[in-house]
Amino acid sequence: MRLKLLLAIAAMGLGMSAHAKEYKYVTVPGDMMQTRIYTLDNGLRVYLSVNKEKPRIQTYIAVRTGSKNDPAETTGLAHYLEHLMFKGTKQFGTNNPEAEASLLAEIEQRYEAYRKLTDPEARKKAYHEIDSVSQVAAQYFIPNEYDKLMATIGAEGTNAYTSNDVTCYTEDIPSNEIDNWAKIQADRFQNMVIRGFHTELEAVYEEYNIGLTSDSRKLFATISKMLWPNHPYGTQTTIGTQEHLKNPSITNIKNYFNKWYRPNNVAICMAGDFDPDKTIATIDKYFSTWKPGADVKQPTFAPLPALTQPKDTTIVGPEAERVWMAWRAKQANALQADTLQLLEDVLSNGRAGLFDLDLNQTMKVQRANGGTELLRDHGAFFLMGTPKQGQSLEEVRSLMLAEIEKLKKGDFPENLLPSIINNKKRSHYQLLESNEGRADMFVNAFINEVDWKQEVESINRISKITKQELVAFANNFFTNGYVTVFKKQGVDSLQKKIDKPAITPIPANRDMVSQFVKDIQNAQVEPIQPKFVDFKNDMTTLSTKKKLPLYYVKNNDNGLFELVFFYNFGKSADNRYEMAADYLRYIGTDKMSASDLRQKFYELGCDWSMNVSAENTTVALYGLSENMPQALALLEDLLQHAKADKEAYDKVVGLTLKNRSDAKKSQGVYFNYLYTYATVGKRNRMTDVMSEQQLKDTDPQVFTDLLKGLANLKHRVVYYGPMAEKEVAGLLDKTHVSAKKLADVPQNKPYLEQLATTNEVLIAPYDAKNIYMRMYHNEGRNWNPEDEAVIEVFDEYFCSGMNGIVFQEMREARGLAYNAYAAYRTPSWKDRKEFFLTHIITQNDKMNDCIAHFNEILNEMPVSQAAFNIAKEAVTKRLVSARTTKIDIFYEFLTSERLGLDKSYNELIYKNLDKVTLQDIVNFEKANIANKPYRYIILGDEKQLDMKALEKIGPIKRLTTEEVFGY
Known part of the structure; x- marks a missing residue:
C-alpha cells in the first residue's frame, strides 16, 4: 500500500511561540510498532516507536559508516573513533579547553611523525615524548565525564559497537531524561574532541588480544576474504591489523569524523515510553544546528570476480575444529532477502529444518546450522558444522551439502512453509515486547537502506513464496561457486607478541566536574515515581483442583504464553537429571518419533525446554496461546511416554563427551571452569556431572523413568499469557499429569563458595x-x-x-x-x-x-x-x-x-x-x-x-x- 504522509504538531509546552513547528513523518499501514519516521531539515533521520510497558527508552544513534569506510592504510579507524567518542567535547571531559587545545594538537602531530618511524629506538624515544606531552595534557582531562553524564541521568547499557557498515551508540534512559540526553548527544556528535588517546589505544589493543583466541573471528575474516576479495568486507577487519593498531593517525580519525559523522548520514532510533510529538521537537531543538555533509555517499567498488568453482582454505587456532561454507548473495535491501530468510528456516530453524532433523536430531554431526549475513553492499549464505569425535571436516561438509541437495529436490514436508510463517509471526510478537528489539530493526533498516514499508511487509511477502519458487531459487543459488574454510586445531605461528608500551598513568581527576555536567545535574525534570512489584496484586496465587499451586500473570499485550513447571531441586541433588534433559531432545514416544514431535511443536508455533540448574529444575512450554492446549498435551505425552532408545543414547553420550573435550579449548570457557573450581572446590556446578564411565554404564531407561517421575514430585506452576485464571487451572487439571499425593523433591546439596583467608x-x-x-x-x-x-x-x-x-x-x-x-x-x-x-x-x-x-x-x-x-x-x-x-x-x-x-x-x-x-x-x-x-x-x-x-x-x-x- 502507498505510504501515508502525515503531519504531527509538536506541542512542547516549554514557552515556545504559538506557532509551533510542524514535523512531517512517514508511517506504514500494518506496522505493529506504529513507527514514525521523520527526516529533519539537515537530513537527520529519526525513528520513533512508543511502548509504555516501563518508563524507559532504548536509544540508538546509528552512523552509516563502519570498517568498510576505513582508509586502507589505517584499518581499525572506525572502531578507534567509536572509543574516542566517549572522551568528551569542549564542554565536558575537560576543565580548560583552551589550554588543552595546543597540547592535543602537538600530540596529533607527534603521532603523525611516530607512525612513519621504523627504527625501534627512534620509535621508543618518540613514544616517550608522546607520553610526556600526554601527561601535561592530562591535567586538563576529566576522564569518563560522558559516563558520569549518563549515570547522572540514570542511563543503562552505555556502550557502542562497530561493524562493516555501521557505528552505533547505545543508551537505555529513563523516560523523563529525553531533554538532557538530547542535549548531551547533540554536543557529542557535533563537537567531539580527541583526548586520552594513548591509553585508549592500548585498551583497543587489549581488545584485539582477546580476539586472538577467538577462532570464530578468524573464521569470519578468512571466509569474508574468499567471498569478497576486492571489497573492504574481505580486505580489512573491523578491529584492524596489529601494524595499524600500533601506528594510528589522529589526523585521519578527525578527517573521517568530519566526513561521515553528519546528520544526513545518521539515524536516531528510539523505542519506549515517550510522547513522539514532544520528542521530535526536542531532538530538533538540539540537533538542528548540526551541519549536513557535502558528500556522505557510500563508496563504490569494482565488481567482484566471478566465483564459479569451489574454493577451500585451512586455518588453525586453539578452539575446537569446525567447517564453514558460504555462497555469495545480494545486498540486504534486495528482495532476494525474503527468499533467503525462508531458505534459512527450511534448512536451519533450530527445531524442524533439514539440518535440525537430518543432522542434529539424528546426531550425524556434533552440530550444524546455516543462515544469512546480509550487509549493505553484499550478502552471503553460510553453513557451519562441527564434527563428532573421529569425524573429518570433509565428512561434515559432505553431509551439509547432501541436505542442500534435498532442498534443491524439494524433499521437505509440505507443511513446513506455513509452519515457518507461523513461527515468524511468533518471533515478531516477541521482538515487539523489547524496546531494544524494535530499535535494532530501525538501525538495520537505516544502515542497509531498506525501505520501512519493505521491512514491515516482509512476513506477508515471504508467506506468498511457494515451495516451487523456493526450490527453483535454491537450484539457481546453490551452485558450485562456494567457498570453504576448514578450521583445524593448532598454533597460529603468525601471531606476534607485542611488548607493553611505557605508559605513565594519567590522573583520574575524579573530583573535577565541568560546568556542563553541573548543569545536567541541576536540570529539573519531572520525577518518575518508583513502582515496585506487589506480589499480592501483580500476581495471582491460586490452586488447581489437583492442589497444584498456580502463579498467574495476565498477558494483555499479545497472543503469546509461557507455562513453567518449577521444581525446587537441581543437579546438586541428582546430576542425572541434567543428562535426562539433554537426552529428552533426542527421543520420541511409542506413538511419535523425536523428529515427528519436533515438527509438530513447530507447526503449532510452540516449543518446550527443560533446564536443570544447580538448585532448581524447570520444564517450560511457550509459544502461540491459541495452540497451548495441543502443545501441552504433546509435552505431557512426551514426559510420560518417552521411549528409551539405546542407539540414540549412545550417540548422545558421544556428543556429550565431545562437548566436554571442546570446552577445554576455549579460553573463556576454560576460565569459567577454573574460577568455579578455585572458588567452590572440586565439586561444583560445572564439574558435578556424570563421569564418562557412569554415562556408558547407565541404562537409558533410568532417564526416562526420572522424567516420568517428575509427575510424582512437588512442584509449582507458573503461567503468563492471555488465558483467564480459571481456564488455565481447568486446562492443567485436564491435561497436566501429577500424582494425587506429591512426594518431596530430592534434597539439594548446594555448591557453596569456599573461604579465602590467605594469599x-x-x-x-x-x-x-x-x-x-x-x-x-x-x-x-x-x-x-x-x-x-x-x-x-x-x-x-x-x-x-x-x-x-x-x-x-x-x-x-x-x-x-x-x-x-x-x-x-x-x-x-x-x-x-x-x-x-x-x-x-x-x-x-x-x-x-x-x-x-x-x-x-x-x-x-x-x-x-x-x-x-x-x-x-x-x-x-x-x-x-x-x-x-x-x-x-x-x-x-x-x-x-x-x-x-x-x-x-x-x-x-x-x-x-x-x-x-x-x-x-x-x-x-x-x-x-x-x-x-x-x-x-x-x-x-x-x-x-x-x-x-x-x-x-x-x-x-x-x-x-x-x-x-x-x-
Missing part, C-alpha cells in the same frame, strides 16, 4: 598472548539485608561500569585492559555468605602492573564526593524507572522468598538508599575489602609470566586441565 595463587595452563585473572576474597561474612543499599552504591561507585573506579584506574588511566571490573556478591539465599572479586583480561607482560594497581586501589580506595554523588544518583534513577513485568514477577517473588523478604529486592534497596553516605562506602570498603588476603586465579602460559613475582604473593598451586574440568 595464594592458583594457575592453570592456556597458551595465549593474554591472561584471564581474578582476585577472590571470602571471609564468610553473613548477608545483612540492611546493607544492600550500601553495597548497591558501592558497586556503582567502585566496581562496575565505565564510571567506576576500577574501569577508570585500570583502563582509562593506564590502558592495562579492555575488560576490567570488580564485584561484591551477595547471596541468593539468606543463609549464605558474601564475597568479593576483581576481574581483568590483560596482556601477559602487564600482569604485575595489574596486580600492583588492583591492590593499590583496594587498599586505599580513591575517595571523591563528586563521584559518590553521581553513583548514588545513578542507582536512584535506575530503581525508580525499573519495572518488573510479565513472568519476571514470579522470578522476583522467588528471589524474595529465598531471601526471606516480604517485598521485592529493589524495594529493599530503595527503602534505605537515602541514608547512604560516602562515609558508609568508605567504611564498608575498609571493613570488607581493603588489606585483605586474596586468592589469585590465573589462566595463562606461565612460560610468558613473571612467576617469581607471583611467588612473592603467596604459595602457587598449579592445576592441570584435568583437575579443573574434572575429566
Whole structure:
C-alpha cells in the first residue's frame, strides 16, 4: 500500500511561540510498532516507536559508516573513533579547553611523525615524548565525564559497537531524561574532541588480544576474504591489523569524523515510553544546528570476480575444529532477502529444518546450522558444522551439502512453509515486547537502506513464496561457486607478541566536574515515581483442583504464553537429571518419533525446554496461546511416554563427551571452569556431572523413568499469557499429569563458595598472548539485608561500569585492559555468605602492573564526593524507572522468598538508599575489602609470566586441565 504522509504538531509546552513547528513523518499501514519516521531539515533521520510497558527508552544513534569506510592504510579507524567518542567535547571531559587545545594538537602531530618511524629506538624515544606531552595534557582531562553524564541521568547499557557498515551508540534512559540526553548527544556528535588517546589505544589493543583466541573471528575474516576479495568486507577487519593498531593517525580519525559523522548520514532510533510529538521537537531543538555533509555517499567498488568453482582454505587456532561454507548473495535491501530468510528456516530453524532433523536430531554431526549475513553492499549464505569425535571436516561438509541437495529436490514436508510463517509471526510478537528489539530493526533498516514499508511487509511477502519458487531459487543459488574454510586445531605461528608500551598513568581527576555536567545535574525534570512489584496484586496465587499451586500473570499485550513447571531441586541433588534433559531432545514416544514431535511443536508455533540448574529444575512450554492446549498435551505425552532408545543414547553420550573435550579449548570457557573450581572446590556446578564411565554404564531407561517421575514430585506452576485464571487451572487439571499425593523433591546439596583467608595463587595452563585473572576474597561474612543499599552504591561507585573506579584506574588511566571490573556478591539465599572479586583480561607482560594497581586501589580506595554523588544518583534513577513485568514477577517473588523478604529486592534497596553516605562506602570498603588476603586465579602460559613475582604473593598451586574440568 502507498505510504501515508502525515503531519504531527509538536506541542512542547516549554514557552515556545504559538506557532509551533510542524514535523512531517512517514508511517506504514500494518506496522505493529506504529513507527514514525521523520527526516529533519539537515537530513537527520529519526525513528520513533512508543511502548509504555516501563518508563524507559532504548536509544540508538546509528552512523552509516563502519570498517568498510576505513582508509586502507589505517584499518581499525572506525572502531578507534567509536572509543574516542566517549572522551568528551569542549564542554565536558575537560576543565580548560583552551589550554588543552595546543597540547592535543602537538600530540596529533607527534603521532603523525611516530607512525612513519621504523627504527625501534627512534620509535621508543618518540613514544616517550608522546607520553610526556600526554601527561601535561592530562591535567586538563576529566576522564569518563560522558559516563558520569549518563549515570547522572540514570542511563543503562552505555556502550557502542562497530561493524562493516555501521557505528552505533547505545543508551537505555529513563523516560523523563529525553531533554538532557538530547542535549548531551547533540554536543557529542557535533563537537567531539580527541583526548586520552594513548591509553585508549592500548585498551583497543587489549581488545584485539582477546580476539586472538577467538577462532570464530578468524573464521569470519578468512571466509569474508574468499567471498569478497576486492571489497573492504574481505580486505580489512573491523578491529584492524596489529601494524595499524600500533601506528594510528589522529589526523585521519578527525578527517573521517568530519566526513561521515553528519546528520544526513545518521539515524536516531528510539523505542519506549515517550510522547513522539514532544520528542521530535526536542531532538530538533538540539540537533538542528548540526551541519549536513557535502558528500556522505557510500563508496563504490569494482565488481567482484566471478566465483564459479569451489574454493577451500585451512586455518588453525586453539578452539575446537569446525567447517564453514558460504555462497555469495545480494545486498540486504534486495528482495532476494525474503527468499533467503525462508531458505534459512527450511534448512536451519533450530527445531524442524533439514539440518535440525537430518543432522542434529539424528546426531550425524556434533552440530550444524546455516543462515544469512546480509550487509549493505553484499550478502552471503553460510553453513557451519562441527564434527563428532573421529569425524573429518570433509565428512561434515559432505553431509551439509547432501541436505542442500534435498532442498534443491524439494524433499521437505509440505507443511513446513506455513509452519515457518507461523513461527515468524511468533518471533515478531516477541521482538515487539523489547524496546531494544524494535530499535535494532530501525538501525538495520537505516544502515542497509531498506525501505520501512519493505521491512514491515516482509512476513506477508515471504508467506506468498511457494515451495516451487523456493526450490527453483535454491537450484539457481546453490551452485558450485562456494567457498570453504576448514578450521583445524593448532598454533597460529603468525601471531606476534607485542611488548607493553611505557605508559605513565594519567590522573583520574575524579573530583573535577565541568560546568556542563553541573548543569545536567541541576536540570529539573519531572520525577518518575518508583513502582515496585506487589506480589499480592501483580500476581495471582491460586490452586488447581489437583492442589497444584498456580502463579498467574495476565498477558494483555499479545497472543503469546509461557507455562513453567518449577521444581525446587537441581543437579546438586541428582546430576542425572541434567543428562535426562539433554537426552529428552533426542527421543520420541511409542506413538511419535523425536523428529515427528519436533515438527509438530513447530507447526503449532510452540516449543518446550527443560533446564536443570544447580538448585532448581524447570520444564517450560511457550509459544502461540491459541495452540497451548495441543502443545501441552504433546509435552505431557512426551514426559510420560518417552521411549528409551539405546542407539540414540549412545550417540548422545558421544556428543556429550565431545562437548566436554571442546570446552577445554576455549579460553573463556576454560576460565569459567577454573574460577568455579578455585572458588567452590572440586565439586561444583560445572564439574558435578556424570563421569564418562557412569554415562556408558547407565541404562537409558533410568532417564526416562526420572522424567516420568517428575509427575510424582512437588512442584509449582507458573503461567503468563492471555488465558483467564480459571481456564488455565481447568486446562492443567485436564491435561497436566501429577500424582494425587506429591512426594518431596530430592534434597539439594548446594555448591557453596569456599573461604579465602590467605594469599595464594592458583594457575592453570592456556597458551595465549593474554591472561584471564581474578582476585577472590571470602571471609564468610553473613548477608545483612540492611546493607544492600550500601553495597548497591558501592558497586556503582567502585566496581562496575565505565564510571567506576576500577574501569577508570585500570583502563582509562593506564590502558592495562579492555575488560576490567570488580564485584561484591551477595547471596541468593539468606543463609549464605558474601564475597568479593576483581576481574581483568590483560596482556601477559602487564600482569604485575595489574596486580600492583588492583591492590593499590583496594587498599586505599580513591575517595571523591563528586563521584559518590553521581553513583548514588545513578542507582536512584535506575530503581525508580525499573519495572518488573510479565513472568519476571514470579522470578522476583522467588528471589524474595529465598531471601526471606516480604517485598521485592529493589524495594529493599530503595527503602534505605537515602541514608547512604560516602562515609558508609568508605567504611564498608575498609571493613570488607581493603588489606585483605586474596586468592589469585590465573589462566595463562606461565612460560610468558613473571612467576617469581607471583611467588612473592603467596604459595602457587598449579592445576592441570584435568583437575579443573574434572575429566
